[in-house]
Amino acid sequence: VYVEDLKVSNMSASAGGTKESPGKNVRQKSGLNRSILDQGWYSFFQMLSYKLERGGGKLIKVNPKNTSRTCPRCGLVSAENRKSQATFACIGCGYRSNADEVGAINVLRAGRAQLACAMSGAVRPLSAGTRRDPLQH
Ligand SMILES: [Zn+2]
Incomplete structure (x- = not known):
């Protein structure tokens, strides 16, 4: 099974920025973070990979x-x-x-x-x- 290697942790990185350089679009980004994290992709891919390997298959991230x-x-x-x-x-x-x-x-x-x-x-x-x-x- 082939899936896109989406960097979920990068995509959900904070937009808050620092005190010297405050982040932009913080509200939009936090909404996006919630929707990405709600998908539970990390857990899904882990379970999929486990099930595939048990059956002799493999999860390949591209x-x-x-x-x-x-x-x-x-x-x-x-x-x-x-x-x-x-x-x-x-x-x-x-x-x-x-x-x-x-x-x-x-x-x-x-x-x-x-x-x-x-x-x-x-x-x-x-x-x-x-x-x-x-x-x-
Ligand atoms: Zn063409």
Whole structure:
């Protein structure tokens, strides 16, 4: 099972700032913190990982960078591909789909690439949208 490696602790870091440099958007951030923490993602992933490993599977966390902005058809990475929270529309090739579905495709691909790299002994997995020039080694 492949999931985005969301840094829940980073996302929920305090916006309070310091006395010399007070934080901005403290009220909005504390509301966001509550909603992130309420999801209980940490516990959920721990339990999921435990259950998977008991059954011979594995939970693989992938770098979430560009998973929502990469076109699964042509590979173009652009913030403009993301028309709204729900809609993905590639400015390069015109591919359109539900944004969550595009994210799931990209997480699956990045996870499989990461697993393949781990099994072949390669050191760094590619994140979604990373393209290597085949002529450069
Ligand atoms: Zn495209």
